[in-house]
Amino acid sequence: MTFGRKVAKNRYLLLMMMPGAIYLLINNYFPMFGTVIAFKSVNYSVGILRSPWVGFDNFKFLFRTSDAWTITRNTLLYNALFIVVTPIIAVTFAILLNEVRNRLAARFYQSIMFLPYFLSAVVVGYLGYSLLSTEFGFINTNLLKPLGADAIAWYSEPKYWPFILPIVYIWKNIGYSTVIYLAAVIGIDNEYYEAALMDGASKWRQAISITLPQIRPIIIILGLMAVGHILNADFGLFYQVPLDAGALYPTTNVIDTYVYRALLTLGDIGMSSAAGLYQSAVGFVLVLTVNLVVRKFSKESALF
Amino acid sequence: MNASAQSSPAGVSVPAAKRINAISPGSNAVINVFFILYCCACLFPILLVLSASFSDENAIALHGYSLIPRVWSTAAYHYLAYDLHRIATGYGISIATTVIGSLAGMMMTALYAYPLSRADFAFRGFFSFFIFFTMIFGGGLVPWYLVYTNLFHLKDTMFALIVPGLLMNAFLVLTTRTFFQQTIHSSILESAQIDGAGEFRIFFRIVLPLSLPVMATIGLFYTLAYWNDWFNSLVFINKDSMVNLQYMMYRVMRNLQFLQANAQSSSSVGAEEIAKIPNETVRMAMCIVGMGPIVLAYPFFQRYFVAGLTVGAVKG
Structure with a gap:
């Protein structure tokens, strides 16, 4: 069949896809081609297309700053921590929830745990402020003060944030991961446990020898997917929760917040587009690599 | 979980095996206490903000945020009503x-x-x-x-x-x-x-x-x-x-003057009056007003969300 015949035969299906296809073209493909601006010195007066090419100058400037190192380190370390801690806590929660004898209670706990996931990052910023505000926050006024400890200026001391941000991240997201792992735990065939029971296996033994091996594929797949996106930080967490406090940048600035600030507060298109392309390109290579690993491990779980 | 719990093989068909394999009442109690504590930790900051929004500004200034308002007041919401x-x-x-x-x-x-x-x-x-x-x-x-x-x-x-x-x-x-x-x-x-x-x-x-x-x-x-x-x-x-609700909350957190009533009062009245603006409680009331719909609707939509998440594997 010729191309023209094919189009004619499928014209209605093609027509259905057009709104979505045009949207992807504008929202995703135009920006992909737009990454060439990272190699330009953008001058609005002559327009982006006619702005002069500058080769790798923007990247040279970016990697000469200490920021490049800080944002890469922060992004990698926080995400690595999240990737390791999330399954440990979520799987533990899922196994424990599955053991709660009263199903209604288990369902209730899960619902409450899942609630923070639905709050916007702005709201989470407020909640954090109610706890951490130097003058009035709950921790300073109602925990440290009765203990006779000095108030801590949370929003101007970077050293506390490598602890605060992971706690907030876990608080907000663990309900989501728990739901996924709990579904996997519930899906395990009960025969395994019955057989283990006959052998006199304890609950602990059952968890280690049956539950964990059974849900191991999903733990590994989700972990590897997260590794593929290790350079993409949760913008809301790193921007809203520290309330964009400049003093905290050493431990809260990540690639995404850096690109945003360079573009919209400093107006530095060269630097921000270079950082953005650095993130996209390295991220792309990571996703491809991770996918190769996943294919080796379990073919049907690979993305492509 | 709701959908899958019902279809779990242990749930209906073989209750006897499930009961034999169930954890001891002691462990069950420990696990329940643990989850109750964790759920409290999930709700705590939300309740803190709710309490602050119904507190008297002076009580906050003196004693800080607390789980139960020391002095009840709806002044913050009256203040928001100007806006x-x-x-x-x-x-x-x-x-x-x-x-x-x-x-x-x-x-x-x-x-x-x-x-x-x-x-x-x-x-x-x-x-x-x-x-x-x-x-x-x-x-x-x-x-x-x-x-x-x-x-x-x-x-x-x-x-x-x-x-x-x-x-x-x-x-x-x-x-x-x-x-x-x-x-x-x-x-x-x-x-x-x-x-x-x-x-x-x-x-x-x-x-x-x-x-x-x-x-x-x-x-x-x-x-x-x-x-x-x-x-x-x-x-x-x-x-x-063109500011939507979430962005309004963001702007108010940055600067309370984003709310017009505050901007007006601070330009037309003296410094003494400005000091009386219930900064902290109005902020928290704004947060409650913005967060309210999601939290109130949550009990109704969450199980559909769980069902959607566990619908099955997605492959490219």
Whole structure:
């Protein structure tokens, strides 16, 4: 069949896809081609297309700053921590929830745990402020003060944030991961446990020898997917929760917040587009690599 | 969990085995206490903000935020009432963009997913890759921003709150496609085709009515994404009259003067009056007003969300 015949035969299906296809073209493909601006010195007066090419100058400037190192380190370390801690806590929660004898209670706990996931990052910023505000926050006024400890200026001391941000991240997201792992735990065939029971296996033994091996594929797949996106930080967490406090940048600035600030507060298109392309390109290579690993491990779980 | 708990093999069919294998009452109590404590930790900051919003400003200034207001007061909400007009506008923008965006997003998602689910669609491979590639590579914020501001001039328009980034989610498209593949049997489509029904007729009369559960689930995902969005406002909105609810909360956190009543009172009255503005409690009241709808609706929508999450594997 010729191309023209094919189009004619499928014209209605093609027509259905057009709104979505045009949207992807504008929202995703135009920006992909737009990454060439990272190699330009953008001058609005002559327009982006006619702005002069500058080769790798923007990247040279970016990697000469200490920021490049800080944002890469922060992004990698926080995400690595999240990737390791999330399954440990979520799987533990899922196994424990599955053991709660009263199903209604288990369902209730899960619902409450899942609630923070639905709050916007702005709201989470407020909640954090109610706890951490130097003058009035709950921790300073109602925990440290009765203990006779000095108030801590949370929003101007970077050293506390490598602890605060992971706690907030876990608080907000663990309900989501728990739901996924709990579904996997519930899906395990009960025969395994019955057989283990006959052998006199304890609950602990059952968890280690049956539950964990059974849900191991999903733990590994989700972990590897997260590794593929290790350079993409949760913008809301790193921007809203520290309330964009400049003093905290050493431990809260990540690639995404850096690109945003360079573009919209400093107006530095060269630097921000270079950082953005650095993130996209390295991220792309990571996703491809991770996918190769996943294919080796379990073919049907690979993305492509 | 709700859906799967009922279908769990232990749940109904073999209760005896489950009971024998159940943990001891002691362990059960420990686990329950642990989860009760964790749930308290989940709710604690929300209750703290709620309590602060009903506190007297002076009590906060003296004793800080506490779980139960030391001195009750609704002054913060009275104060917000001066800005009722502005808050109502924020609500209006949030509701309008959420409704329009979610409906358009659901429609575009289904219309893109349906041909992909058809084995006889000649361009299936190309369009599958076309959407899949967007999930593994992106141009980044800067070119994306320039496309919408320099090419389409969306700054400070409703479109900026609906179109960029949010309108169609590739992950949801692939979920919907998988659902169509699994539930819409090709024999149904064939018999409809033999009866002479066109593709659009088949889609709207047969496929959509059979897919109401999945449509409801993806609709929920879109609704939450739109309702909670502040990023598009942060990037594209400068005009005060175009501020949605989330962004209004963000602006108030930065600067309470964003609320007009405060701005007016601080310009027309002396320093003594400014000092009386209940800064902290008004902020927290703003947070409650903004967070309220999600928390109140949560008990009703959460189980559909759980069901949607555990619907099954999605493959590219």
